[in-house]
Structure formats: structure tokens, C-alpha cells
Amino acid sequence: MSQHSQVIAIEWRQQTLQLLDQRILPHQQQMIECQTAAETANAIREMVVRGAPAIGITAAYGIALDALAGRDLEAAYKVLAESRPTAVNLFWALERMAALGTSDGEQLLAEARRIHAEDIAHNLAMGQFGAELLGNNATVYTHCNTGALATGGHGTALGIIRSAWAGGKIKHVYAGETRPWLQGARLTAWELMQDNIPVSLVCDGAAAQLFRAEKPEWVIVGADRITANGDVANKIGTYSLAVLARHHGMKFMVAAPSTTFDLSLNSGNDIPIEQRPMSEVTSLQGIQIAPQKCQAINPSFDVTPAELIDAIVTERGVIHQPSVATVAALLDSH
Incomplete structure (x- = not known):
């Protein structure tokens, strides 16, 4: 019997971040598109996405969005860090992205993808x-x-x-x-x-x-x-x-x-x-x-x-x- 979930809540698709809107589950299944770090932070604050690991992964993709578009990354980090104060995974993910010391969008996107993949692997081990x-x-x-x-x-x-x-x-x-x-x-x-x-x-x-x-x-x-x-x-x-x-x-x-x-x-x-x-x-x-x-x-x-x-x-x-x-x-x- 497969132990994999049928549910996908976070997806990077066509250079945008797609989030399953958890505010309207279970009656509606609708993806919300985020194109900026500010939109991503708002989705975290408004509970479109929730759960500490998911918040961290989402924030990492939020940084990648602004990096790919050439926007100010310092402002991106700040708006995302202020979205939810208790979930430590949020700050861990943002620090890991910052530790790369780059504004290169492709490098930051690759790191966000790694954070996402590692989380799934860790969950299976747990x-x-x-x-x-x-x-x-x-x-x-x-x-x-x-x-x-x-x-x-x-x-x-x-x-x-x-x-x-x-x-x-x-x-x-x-x-x-x-x-x-x-x-x-x-x-x-x-x-x-x-x-x-x-x-x-x-x-x-x-x-x-x-x-x-x-x-x-x-x-x-x-x-x-x-x-x-x-x-x-x-x-x-x-x-x-x-x-x-x-x-x-x-x-x-x-x-x-x-x-x-x-x-x-x-x-x-x-x-x-x-x-x-x-x-x-x-x-x-x-x-x-x-x-x-x-x-x-x-x-x-x-x-x-x-x-x-x-x-x-x-x-x-x-x-x-x-x-x-x-x-x-x-x-x-x-």
C-alpha cells in the first residue's frame, strides 16, 4: 500500500508559486498564484498556507520570485519575516536562502526546490x-x-x-x-x-x-x-x-x-x-x-x-x- 499523500499544497509552476487555498477546503479546491514576495507573505499571513514546514518552503519560493524579477531582496526578506512570528521554520528557511549570498534568481530557486524536496524526505524518515x-x-x-x-x-x-x-x-x-x-x-x-x-x-x-x-x-x-x-x-x-x-x-x-x-x-x-x-x-x-x-x-x-x-x-x-x-x-x- 502506498504511503504517499494524494494532496499537493505547494507547487512551482511556470515561474510562479501556486498555493492550495486552505481557507476554503474541504468544499473548494482552488490554487492561488503568487508572483511576488509580498503576495507570498500575504498568503502566509492570511492562512492560505499554514503549518510550520509549509510556511518555510513557501517563504523560500517567495524569495526566489523577487530574485527572478530583479526586485529588492532585503525588502523581500523583511516582508516575509513579518508574516508569522511563532513558526521557526520560516526564519530558518529565510536564513538559509540569505546564506547563499547571491541575488541570482536561478540559484535561489534551486535552493527553494532543495528545501522543498528535503522536507518531503525528512517527513518520510520521521x-x-x-x-x-x-x-x-x-x-x-x-x-x-x-x-x-x-x-x-x-x-x-x-x-x-x-x-x-x-x-x-x-x-x-x-x-x-x-x-x-x-x-x-x-x-x-x-x-x-x-x-x-x-x-x-x-x-x-x-x-x-x-x-x-x-x-x-x-x-x-x-x-x-x-x-x-x-x-x-x-x-x-x-x-x-x-x-x-x-x-x-x-x-x-x-x-x-x-x-x-x-x-x-x-x-x-x-x-x-x-x-x-x-x-x-x-x-x-x-x-x-x-x-x-x-x-x-x-x-x-x-x-x-x-x-x-x-x-x-x-x-x-x-x-x-x-x-x-x-x-x-x-x-x-x-
Whole structure:
């Protein structure tokens, strides 16, 4: 059975960047064309593309767009760097492009293509490492979207689920809806259904009851930034799942490429948490659901402490019981 996803979310075609508009999935499948770094930054900010690895890949192509057209690359780097503050892959990709020290469009495009191809290869490696941690006939719970839509292809947490399914190890997947953008409902459920992987959608608030009644073996999630001590910033709602999993005797796995580690930060207390507009909470697809002028808080991410995480799976291998020492041991060995 093939473990490759049927979904393509990022594509370089005829000297333009094509992005699958994730705001209107699953009901419409439409590609948006970006021809400048500014348009690319806007697509990242407006959630046309989301997921830390996908944001990094997209930003790299954004630099290539402006380089090919002979535009000011300093301005291109700046507009892209300001698009989303929490996803460290964005800054990693921009720094890698800048490190070439060239404004040659073809060279920068080749590097963006390499970043894209490496991400897919890393996801496939992660998929194998993570699948090996699962027992047979496993039921798992996942949060947000970490699949081909959020990466260069295959996925991180969803890539592990995809690989485990291909290996006959997954019985069923529970996908949390992931308010307020509903990435679990709109994207993860859709992606799993495209690949005929059995999935049940779960209201975020029903996770505790599900864990008590069904006892899935693992919660498997992605990450947007991981600090030196193994604390993990991920989509809002991840922290509460980790607390629930620990209480119910379940295992908690984070899947992320090594580029997601930010060793300049000692702990999760140092991670900048993106605050998004109140309207994302008070309305749904443009329809007001809360009283007019109702105040809301809308952090896009939360931080899960390392002590609640059983394993961080990377393309280089698995970090068991994350800590300063175990994180350094894996990253330093490469």
C-alpha cells in the first residue's frame, strides 16, 4: 500500500508559486498564484498556507520570485519575516536562502526546490521512526493539521499516521476539530479521507470524555517551535491534550523536523506566542456568533512542557523523555 499523500499544497509552476487555498477546503479546491514576495507573505499571513514546514518552503519560493524579477531582496526578506512570528521554520528557511549570498534568481530557486524536496524526505524518515513506536492495531488522536497540507508533502504527525497505516499498524484515528480555524475538521479529516484512513472527528471539548471511554494509545501532534529543553509550541489546544493524556495514562508524541528546534531559547517561556484577531473567535466564516463588541482572546499557539512529552520524533531519530540533555544528544550527534 502506498504511503504517499494524494494532496499537493505547494507547487512551482511556470515561474510562479501556486498555493492550495486552505481557507476554503474541504468544499473548494482552488490554487492561488503568487508572483511576488509580498503576495507570498500575504498568503502566509492570511492562512492560505499554514503549518510550520509549509510556511518555510513557501517563504523560500517567495524569495526566489523577487530574485527572478530583479526586485529588492532585503525588502523581500523583511516582508516575509513579518508574516508569522511563532513558526521557526520560516526564519530558518529565510536564513538559509540569505546564506547563499547571491541575488541570482536561478540559484535561489534551486535552493527553494532543495528545501522543498528535503522536507518531503525528512517527513518520510520521521514517518518510519514514529510508526515504529506504535503497537499493532493502534488508535491515535491528532490535533490541528500536520499532513501534506502543512508540509512539503506526506506530513509530520500525520505523516507518522500515514506511514503507520501503510504498515498495517493503525486501526482508527480521532481528529480534534481545532478551534477557531477548524484545521482538524476542514483539513485533517479531509486529508485522511482522501487516503481512505478511518477517521472520526471530535469536538475539542470532548477529548477528555473520549480519552476516558476509548483510551487511544497515543496523542500525536506536530510543532511550530521546540526549545533547548524540549518544550514545544504548537497549535492552541495541544497543551491541554498533553495534560489529559498524562492523566489517562496515554502516550504523547511530537513530530517535527530538526529545523523546528530553536536552541537559542532555553524554555517555552521564551517563545513569542502569536495573538490573532478577535474576529476569528467571535465569528465563523464571516458570520458573527458572539454578541457584537464581545471581547475575545485568541492565542494561536500554546506551550507544552517537556515533562508531558514521551517522544519527539525527528528525521534524525527519536528523543525519548525530552530534556536539555536528550535534545542536545540527538542534535549534536548529527
